[in-house]
Every structure is written in structure tokens, then in C-alpha cells.
Amino acid sequence: xxxxxxxxxxxxxxxxxxxxxxxxxxxxxxxxxxxxxxxxxxxxxxxxxxxxxxxxxxxxxxxxxxxxxxx
Amino acid sequence: xxxxxxxxxxxxxxxxxxxxxxxxxxxxxxxxxxxxxxxxxxxxxxxxxxxxxxxxxxxxxxxxxxxxxxxxxxxxxxxxxxxxxxxxxxxxxxxxxxxxxxxxxxxxxxxxxxxxxxxxxxxxxxxxxxxxxxxxxxxxxxxxxxxxxxxxxxxxxxxxxxxxxxxxxxxxxxxxxxxxxxxxxxxxxxxxxxxxxxxxxxxxxxxxxxxxxxxxxxxxxxxxxxxxxxxxxxxxxxxxxxxxxxxxxxxxxxxxxxxxx
Numbered sequence: 001x002x003x004x005x006x007x008x009x010x011x012x013x014x015x016x017x018x019x020x021x022x023x024x025x026x027x028x029x030x031x032x033x034x035x036x037x038x039x040x041x042x043x044x045x046x047x048x049x050x051x052x053x054x055x056x057x058x059x060x061x062x063x064x065x066x067x068x069x070x071x
Numbered sequence: 072x073x074x075x076x077x078x079x080x081x082x083x084x085x086x087x088x089x090x091x092x093x094x095x096x097x098x099x100x101x102x103x104x105x106x107x108x109x110x111x112x113x114x115x116x117x118x119x120x121x122x123x124x125x126x127x128x129x130x131x132x133x134x135x136x137x138x139x140x141x142x143x144x145x146x147x148x149x150x151x152x153x154x155x156x157x158x159x160x161x162x163x164x165x166x167x168x169x170x171x172x173x174x175x176x177x178x179x180x181x182x183x184x185x186x187x188x189x190x191x192x193x194x195x196x197x198x199x200x201x202x203x204x205x206x207x208x209x210x211x212x213x214x215x216x217x218x219x220x221x222x223x224x225x226x227x228x229x230x231x232x233x234x235x236x237x238x239x240x241x242x243x244x245x246x247x248x249x250x251x252x253x254x255x256x257x258x259x260x261x262x263x264x265x266x267x268x269x270x271x272x273x274x275x276x277x278x279x280x281x282x283x284x285x286x287x288x289x290x291x292x293x294x295x296x297x298x299x300x301x302x303x304x305x306x307x308x309x310x311x312x313x314x315x316x317x318x319x320x321x322x323x324x325x326x327x328x329x330x331x332x
Contacts, residue, residue, distance in 0.1 A: 010123040010124065011123070028124065030124055034132060034134070034135055035134045035135060035138060035166070035167075036132075036133065036134025036135070036138070036166050036167065037124070037166055038121070038162040038163070038165035038166035039165075040158060040161075040162055043158055045158075045161045045162060045164075045165050047165060048165065063123065063162075064123065064124045065121050065122060065123055065124060065162050065166065066121070066122065066124050066133075066134070066166065067119045067120070067121060067133050067134045067143070067145065067163075067166055067167060068119065068120050068121070068122045068133060069095075069096040069097045069098075069099075069105075069119065069120065069133060070095060070096060070097050070118055070119050070120025070121075070145075070146050070148050071095030071096070071097045071098075071118055071120075071146070071148065071233070071234075071282030071283065
């Protein structure tokens with residue numbers, strides 16, 4: 001990886017580009033129309049209505065989660 | 072009378088349920104068996120987890136499958152610290168639109184026993200943030216009382232380790248917990264078969280949360296029904312009041328009028 005800015009997505013380091021959380025979700029192939037998805041940025045939940053206004057910053061830690069089976 | 076009111080079902084945080092069983096969604100042979108087993112169990116509260124989306128394969132759409140039909144209860148399984156559990160609960164609230172959370176903060180992955188210190192910390196924070204907190208905890212009356220004092224909507228002591236199927240290992244502690252707290256007591260973890268569920272209910276527990284005992288049974292749908300019946304039978308026996316145990320026999324047939332030779 002080059003020395004350019006990066007951010008982390010679900011624990012994977014990626015080259016940073018100027019993108020919103022909403023666009024990041026689409027790029028990641030997450031069907032946002034479907035329920036049961038949530039996003040955290042640097043340990044804080046990004047509410048769904050803010051996805052398209054929230055820019056990913058260099059060094060951000062983004063977590064995209066969904067509902068799965070559990071006990 | 073309390074028992075008569077309770078007979079109508081389980082009430083947690085002002086919300087009433089006809090079934091006293093909560094069931095998990097993990098480890099079934101396939102999705103159809105899972106759906107059939109949940110149906111057969113009669114459970115209205117169904118637990119789910121929160122995990123990272125796989126960036127290769129996308130989601131499985133569990134929310135769309137279950138969200139309309141059941142009261143989904145997200146857990147914080149896999150969390151080792153209060154901090155992780157709080158963020159997981161917040162993500163679940165965002166993903167599901169529910170304030171309810173099964174708070175699970177474990178100490179290690181071999182026993183899956185709760186880390187009490189972290190659990191109490193997490194519970195306190197989540198209650199402050201407005202969550203309806205249902206903590207998975209040890210069968211320790213003091214911990215349960217602290218959780219109630221913090222404002223948890225129920226306490227969920229284990230009967231035995233998660234997934235062990237060992238049954239009700241300490242019925243006396245469960246009884247003490249039932250006497251010591253006023254919120255619902257849900258036995259979470261350890262139930263292996265229908266008689267375990269019945270025993271828990273006969274002890275006066277308000278409900279049972281289980282997963283592996285049904286999902287891992289040879290016939291999960293049959294076992295789900297067995298659990299439903301076991302819980303109903305156990306609860307009814309509790310409400311009906313069992314006879315005292317005695318060392319010697321008492322004839323059930325009257326002696327009067329018996330012939331004498």
C-alpha cells in the first residue's frame with residue numbers, strides 16, 4: 001500500500017477517498033433498502049438519516065454491521 | 072393473586088407476551104427448520120446477534136425474514152467489555168429500531184461465563200441510555216439484585232453453561248433469586264431437554280431463553296414443541312401448588328370400608 005491516507009472498514013485497512021458513509025455502503029454491496037443494517041464511525045453510531053451527509057475521514061474506523069443469527 | 076395474573080403470560084417492561092419461552096436463531100440445520108422450530112415453540116421473543124457485514128457475500132436478510140412476525144431481541148454475544156457491549160447494543164438499536172437488548176458480557180470463550188464487573192458496568196450505562204436491559208448473568212442472587220437496582224427489566228441467570236445442556240444445576244440459587252428480585256427471572260442457558268424447562272418453571276421462574284437444546288436436537292421442530300409443552304406444564308404445576316414431600320407413604324385410597332378377613 002502506498003503512503004496515502006487510509007481508513008479502516010470492518011477491520012480492513014483501505015486507501016481513503018472522499019466518500020460518504022452512504023456511498024461506502026453501496027460500494028460495499030450492502031442493500032441499504034433492507035433493514036437490519038447499522039454503521040459505526042470511530043465507535044459512535046451513525047444514524048441512518050445521516051449516512052449520506054457523513055463523510056469518511058482519513059484514519060476513520062468504520063464498522064458496517066447487520067443482524068445475524070444468535071442465541 | 073400474583074400467580075393468577077402471571078398465569079396470563081409474561082410481562083417485561085410493561086409489554087406482555089403469551090409465551091414464556093424466548094428462542095434463539097443460531098445453529099439450526101437450515102433456515103426452514105429454524106422457522107418451523109420457532110413456530111412450533113410458540114415463542115414470541117426471538118434472539119438475534121449483530122455482526123460485521125461480510126464485504127464479499129453481503130447479508131442474509133434475517134431481519135426481513137423475522138422482523139415482522141416476532142419481537143426481535145438483539146444480544147451482545149461475543150462482547151468481553153462493557154464498552155463493546157454498549158456499542159453493540161447501540162448498533163442493534165439502530166439496525167432494529169428496538170431499545171431491548173440481551174446484555175451478554177463474557178469473561179472467556181471456554182466457559183462463556185459472564186464477567187460480572189463488566190456486565191454491571193454495561194448494564195448501568197445502557198439503562199442510563201434508555202435501553203430495556205435483559206442481562207445474562209450468573210445464578211448469583213447478589214448480582215441479580217444489583218442488576219435489578221440499576222433498572223434492568225429482567226434478570227437472566229444461567230442454569231448451566233451456554234450450550235452445555237446440563238440442566239438446572241443450582242435450583243436453590245434460582246429460588247433465592249426469584250424471592251429476592253421483583254423483575255421477571257428468565258433462565259438463560261443450560262436447558263437441555265423439556266424436563267429441564269419444566270423444572271425451571273416449577274421453581275417459579277418467569278420464563279426460559281434457550282437455543283442449542285432445540286437447534287441441536289435430532290428433530291429441532293419436535294424438541295421446540297416439547298419445550299413449549301414442558302414450560303406450560305411446569306408453569307401450571309407451579310401455579311397449582313405441588314404437594315409437600317414426605318418420607319413415608321400416605322394411602323390415596325381411603326381405608327374405611329375395606330374388608331377384614
